[in-house]
Amino acid sequence: MKKTSLKLFTNSLARLFTYHEAVGKANVQKTTFFVTALGLAGLGLIGFSNTAFADAASELQSRLSQVNVLSAEFSQTVTSAGGKNVQQGSGKIQIKRPNLFRMDTKSPQETQIIADGKTLWYYDPFVQQVTAQWVKDAVNNTPFVLLTSDDKSHWNQYSVSQQADTFVLKPKSTKSNIKQFDIRVDASGVLRNFSTTEKDGQTNLYVLRNITNQSLPNNLFQFNPPKGVELDDQRKNKVWGVIDYALNFYFKCFNGKIMANLDFDFSENDFRPLAARMRPTNLDQYLVNHILSVKVNRYAKRFKRVIFIL
Template identity: 40%
Template sequence: MAVKWLVSALLCLPLLVQAQDAAQLLQRKLATIKTFSASFEQQVFDAGQQLLQQGKGQLLIKQPALFRFETTEPEPNLFIGDGQTLWFYNEMLEQLTIYDAAAEVNRTPFVLLTSSKAELWAQYTVSRDAEQFVISANDPDSMVKQLILRFSGDALAQMQVVDINSQRSEFNFTTVQLNIALADSLFSFEPPSGTDIDDQRQR
């Protein structure tokens, strides 16, 4: 029995090493991106690969742990994180939901793009195919099952997010700018007067 276990372990070892190598390479690539600014076109597909929605917007990222995800089409929405707090603002409904970033990490794949925390990356398995990296959640209950990143040189060219219902959101980035100055004020949010606020941190 012990021999069978040892053989199985040895057979799995190359896969484990490959996953570790892929994760380390991906983290090194992401670490060189101190800031990232790009426009995007988004397509959302259901589990049967039927197109559900298309959109446009902008993604800003700044090390460490800052991101600003803004859609302009089909409707304006804003999703901001500063490492401590997440703000989701629906402009048309004038509604703001506030989350604790640490408690909602499995809902927020953008956090991985700016984090080098070992405890966070330990929650995922990374595989690589040339310039594409597939980040898979180890937790079967994670809201985000996979984050797929495709690079063009040093720049992030495409991102796909697959959720727990197998719905896939695909983002194609254009007008990419790397390592430009981005003000910290872009990564915080003050709600307009009259905004309906749901603060999930207090629950």
């Protein structure tokens, strides 16, 4: 087998995974403040700014908490960074406080996002795949759950500012795929619309209509993966989860045929360092370094055995 074939496989794998929160130390941007006599007054403004952010977050949470149950239809408009309308969609959103959220997109493609209080489920029937994440790990890239959350650890991941009835939430983590999350909710707690702006400038605007506040059963927010779909369970240990998914994907697509002459001479400990630096950008390089460097001369039994270890 040629290394180029395996590299093509690893490149494909690298595009499959999006990690919503890398393990390890966060990069902290250092800023130097030059304090002059005039700048001393600015210290008061810094304190005022922090207070303003805290007040905006409290005001937003207070408004959202006024409505315990909500059902609505939504229209979705996707706009490019250049302001071009690139897609229209529609669906239904259902909310029940605390911590229950459901969004069913009907067009242009059916998808489901369901938060049951602990797990965030994303189901794409077209590709027959379900992704499961802990809500606490998903909120950094899926801020929709903040609409029903009272958890301070969730809200602490965002800074909040207010412009009339619009609240702008910006993730504190530089690793988030979201640039900002806007929520428009009036003083009586009626949610009008919300939008996400991605780092590339693309905006997804969701405008609500036909809003009702009738009771919703809790089982509406429960999700059981349909039989036969692929489950990407990111609630597992991140290292073993990605390897498990990668190997199963590989053997499902290629039936292990081109691996017949590979002998992977490694132990479980070889994967441990990955936990400290797992990122979408270096997954490909990690696989290349640790898989292409192994001996290519015997059977793939040890490689296949990893699946059962996982």
